[in-house]
Amino acid sequence: MPIQTFSRPLLEHVLRQRVRALEPVTLRDGLTVTGLRTVPPGKVTGVRVKNGDGEDEIAADLVVDASGRSSHLPQWLAALGLPSPRTTTVDAQVGYASHTYSYPEGQAPPSWMGVLQPLRAPDFHKGCYAIQIENKALHVTLHGANGTQLPHSDGEFLSFAKTLRGPVADTIASLTPTSAVRRYARTVNRKIAYHRLASWPDGLIALGDSVCTFNPAYGQGMTIAALEARLLEQMLSNRPARTPLDGQAFQKRLARVTASSWLMATTPDRAWDQSRLSWPVRAGNWFMNRLIDTVPHDPQLYTAFSGLFHMTAGPLTLADPRLLSRVLIGPRPGGSPRTTTA
Template identity: 75%
Template sequence: MGRGVRHAVVIGAGMAGLAAARVLADSCEAVTVIERDTLPRGSAPRAGAPQGHHVHGLLALGAEVFEGYFPGLRAELEQAGAPVWDWGEGLCAVLPNGTPPPTPMGMPIQTFSRPFLEHALRRRVRALEPVTLRDGLTVTGLRTAGPGKVVGVRVKDGDGGQAPPSWMGVLQPLRAPDFHKGCYAIQIENKALHVTLHGANGTQLPHDDEDFLAYAKTLRGPIADVIASLTPTSAVRRYARTVNRRVAYHRLSRWPDGLIALGDSVCAFNPAYGQGMTVAALEARLLDQMLRGRRTRMPLDGRVFQQRLARITASSWLMATIPDRAWERSRTAWPVKAGNWFMNRLIDTVPHDPRLYTAFSGLFHMTAGPLTLADPRLLSRVLIGPRPGTSLRAAAA
């Protein structure tokens, strides 16, 4: 970069980019820092620095350099909680041949997380008059004025140049025997999209980003187009422990004093149905109610607790096991077949009937019990099934 540069552009608001912006601010009329990530307002990790979750160390020399460019930085960080200590006295160095004893060295070290330091530096850099920090922009290339001369950069909005999806979540469930691929995607904190792809009946699930997108393209709905417009912030991770498991502790005739069982030790669900955390909360509420309802200093009746807990898990157990058992290749008992037929009929009718959709949502979120569907008006809608030529939008108008 030659002399007389009026406007400098820094690509990236990491440690190097922030330090560079600080130096350039002394000699340029304007400095623009372009960062692909949407930067957190406080001290929090960001997608572009996945290593930021791990331990970071600023060596003594690096601390001196930063202090020179950002006077008072060490005191500011210390006041905010970052400790300062002598390297020789405070470090326990477990070496192959022993551990050196504490040795005062007069080498002050300050320790903090990387997000903590980045946040402090971003605040300092943003306060510099010539500097503008623009996040949520991706640099796609360099602008040139003839061979060998760079005059600017090309950018696009966000990680993918598209507006956020109009929906907050996408759910595409599995269903035996034909729908053996599905997904669940939700918008979460920091404008991120969390996507789970799932499959059944021996479906091969993706291992990497390329396979992940290819799998998504086989699904109906908008998920593939949205994924293609975004940048992954983590590796693809697989999970295969989807077996439903229930232990019938409530049927024991005797139960030991001083012991209760809850959570996965009693009932574990296929996570595809999203019931586990809510059931855990209900079990905790049951425990609270029984503890408050007992007489003073009376021990909790563990056997009664297990019996009541079994009633709490009963409907969720049916919601998970009936559709899962439909994938079994062995001959299915008629009650399971009947239950599965009813659930399929219900789900097929839901898109065409707003009232039934509302009732089913209450059942799914456990704010209403299965008896909700015993209402003759709702039951008849399920038994009749979807009416040709209707849709959710038309019915709601």
């Protein structure tokens, strides 16, 4: 699996440049959407916006709510008289602390491009993710689950890293931090069942984190948002000429796009609450842990797992009986490294 590593700001900068370069696209900065513009009986015809001190409206054939985790769509739908959609949350109380480091002049970067040490219930409350990024820098994120205390300062960051196996602590000990320690803890998995609403306004869809957000530790949200954008493109190009997009059908198909990622994120996250483990969660976690333990010893299984993890293949990849039996047999004697470097 070819992987390119870079910082999130660089990715967003490049994407923004590409979007700006699209002929028919105009970006309007500095506006806050405050509500939907509608005509009875509930057709959405645009949005209301706040622009500095002023208010304005923007007309649209189709409004796409892509406003992320803090979307106000449930309240806006309620204002249209629609029932509240069911919201499901699974919170493993995972927190993040990130730091970026630069290499001193003349010091070679590490021999690895990235290190991943995943969290794993019930035993591994701490984990990390470190990657080399642009401008000869190393980005390190430490994870703690189930309310684990996260570092605030450079010293605490190094001390936390030293509690992990693998090369990260030794590597950062000789590097200079180029950022403050940044912490983040809104990692709850949350899914809003818009697809189950009996009625849905014309002229509106919702996608990305505004519908389904995942614990970012699993790195799924951007890929899912991209797959949803592709679904939108397909549905727009396949509809009969001059027919509006069927928003309700879009939300139903979107729910299918998110289903397996939701399962992959919430099954391990539910396992932190050992007192309330249902048997499907128990079985799912047993299987995932066995798979992760076996992957470093089995190139074919690694390839299948990589496809699943990076969403270039669906969950049925693992339904191949030859692969399944190798997971069930488990790793060869000698133990498995919990840290993966690439």
